[in-house]
Amino acid sequence: MSVRVALVTGGTKGIGREISRALSLKGMRVYMNFSGDLQAAEAARQELNAEIVRADVSDQEQVNAMISDIIKKEDRLDILVNNAGIIRDGLLMLMPAQNWHRVIEVNLNSVYYCSKAALRPMVANRWGRIINIISPSALMGRAGQTNYAASKGGVLSFTRSLAREVARYGITVNAVSPGVIETELTSTMEEKVRQEFISKIPAGRFGTPEEVARAVSFLLSDGAGYITGEYLSVDGGLT
Amino acid sequence: MEKDALVEELKALIIKNLKLEDMTPPDIDAAAPLFGGGLGLDSIDALELVVGLEKTYGIRIPDEDVGKEAFASVNALADYVLKNKN
Numbered sequence: 176m177s178v179r180v181a182l183v184t185g186g187t188k189g190i191g192r193e194i195s196r197a198l199s200l201k202g203m204r205v206y207m208n209f210s211g212d213l214q215a216a217e218a219a220r221q222e223l224n225a226e227i228v229r230a231d232v233s234d235q236e237q238v239n240a241m242i243s244d245i246i247k248k249e250d251r252l253d254i255l256v257n258n259a260g261i262i263r264d265g266l267l268m269l270m271p272a273q274n275w276h277r278v279i280e281v282n283l284n285s286v287y288y289c290s291k292a293a294l295r296p297m298v299a300n301r302w303g304r305i306i307n308i309i310s311p312s313a314l315m316g317r318a319g320q321t322n323y324a325a326s327k328g329g330v331l332s333f334t335r336s337l338a339r340e341v342a343r344y345g346i347t348v349n350a351v352s353p354g355v356i357e358t359e360l361t362s363t364m365e366e367k368v369r370q371e372f373i374s375k376i377p378a379g380r381f382g383t384p385e386e387v388a389r390a391v392s393f394l395l396s397d398g399a400g401y402i403t404g405e406y407l408s409v410d411g412g413l414t
Numbered sequence: 415m416e417k418d419a420l421v422e423e424l425k426a427l428i429i430k431n432l433k434l435e436d437m438t439p440p441d442i443d444a445a446a447p448l449f450g451g452g453l454g455l456d457s458i459d460a461l462e463l464v465v466g467l468e469k470t471y472g473i474r475i476p477d478e479d480v481g482k483e484a485f486a487s488v489n490a491l492a493d494y495v496l497k498n499k500n
Contacts, residue, residue, distance in 0.1 A: 265478045266457060266458065266460070266461060266478070268461050268464065269460075269461075269464070269475070269476075269477050269478040269481050270477070270478070271477045271478070271479070318458060319457070
């Protein structure tokens with residue numbers, strides 16, 4: 176069998192980077208999407224033995240160009256991990272419209288653009304895996320995250336519906352919901368805030384990006400071919 | 415209205431609207447941050463204040479950027495009210 180080709184959006188940093196690493200270690204040909212930070216992307220490319228591809232995933236034209244380039248080069252695309260996401264937290268009553276729209280564009284619209292562009296080669300090959308990274312906010316809600324929770328809740332419903340559309344073609348569509356994970360973002364957290372978060376997590380600690388990558392790897396495996404339209408929480412019991 | 419008087423009025427309004435029943439106006443430091451500081455208020459309490467200020471002074475706090483400026487302290491809030499009230 177030929178080497179599988181994977182695209183990880185937001186794949187050069189944080190959780191995305193660990194997912195890229197896990198797939199690369201499995202011998203897959205990994206394309207790591209990034210949008211802004213070329214320096215981090217270059218570093219990831221060298222370290223992880225994977226390709227980097229630049230595109231703003233909230234822009235359909237850029238997404239289409241990125242994915243058709245990959246398909247031209249590789250003649251296939253087997254795996255898509257929709258990981259890119261942003262937060263613009265704030266209480267709804269005071270939320271500027273641009274913070275609502277930007278979060279929906281980057282977190283939800285991107286999943287439509289990327290999945291749509293990636294599906295054709297998967298259908299043609301009768302094999303494919305799409306993993307969407309969601310959040311406990313989608314499952315239980317979180318004050319200050321109406322925009323983020325709506326985007327991730329939208330992605331979860333998208334996951335369930337697309338799973339039903341493409342199951343016949345050997346394509347599975349699932350979601351992974353990481354809880355609070357140690358990344359650059361959480362490393363800047365104040366100790367007080369950190370302890371407050373930890374007190375709500377039954378496992379008593381934050382998760383690691385590797386633990387999220389493990390769950391993603393499992394859902395991408397051949398053995399998980401009968402699991403579709405599901406979400407898997409990696410959150411230490413939070414939800 | 416003079417600012418000093420407004421500061422005292424705002425302290426009373428904060429205590430009343432946010433039901434800080436065990437506090438009196440002198441307990442509130444006019445220079446200290448209103449939220450995330452010593453008063454034990456969180457950002458969700460700000461919504462109560464937003465509608466209270468609108469009702470009392472006719473001032474509007476449209477978004478979080480303005481909110482951050484206005485709620486930096488009671489002094490900052492007084493300045494904001496003086497500048498914007500009808």
